[in-house]
Amino acid sequence: KARMHRFALAGPLLIYLTVDAQPEVVALDVFRGSVEWTQGYAGVASSPLSLAGEAVVFTTVAPSRVWAIEAETGRWLLRKGMEDERLTSQVIHVADDLMILQQEGRHFEALDLPSGSLRWRVPLSGVGTRAVEVGKEELVFLGTESPPPAARSLPFGVRETIFLMAVNLKSGKIVRRVDDPPLGDPRFM
Secondary structure, eight states: OOOEEEEEEETTEEEEEEOSSSOEEEEEETTTTEEEEEEEOOSEEOSOOEEETTEEEEEEETTTEEEEEETTTOOEEEEEEOSSTTSOOEEEEEETTEEEEEETTTEEEEEETTTOOEEEEEEOTTEEEEEEEEOSSEEEEEEEEOOOHHHHTSTTOOOOEEEEEEEETTTOOEEEEEESOSSOOGGGO
């Protein structure tokens, strides 16, 4: 028997991933107890399954891809490889027509669903993540930035700086940034 790894509910269907030698997405009708469809996929799931309108989306590593499958039929809507196959993308937020991914220390990016086309990208080079929350109109990000290498070699060093940033979900524009908010030491967040 296949081992269920992660799941999402879509109407009467329990859709789950298996983690066996041949990974699959499986849809089980919870009222009848019957498997409605299965689809194989490549890689190891790296995010939970998330509902996106009439679809279910997830990401994998080895290969690094974004997947979207129609919940009712099991038809693939999206099988998109990432720019850098060595990195993992985490699903931060999913709406009916939008998925926001984060590649730690690289960027946030918003993909249109189901096409997978890039809507916007916010660079995060050299930035560490402490928290990410998504509201109705904005993504709010609590991050840290490391000091430049020269500052790190000073006798007592320079601590990481912490900042809050709000990004508009539709445009990807940074609408505000607050450096050193009174939140305490970022090492303990």
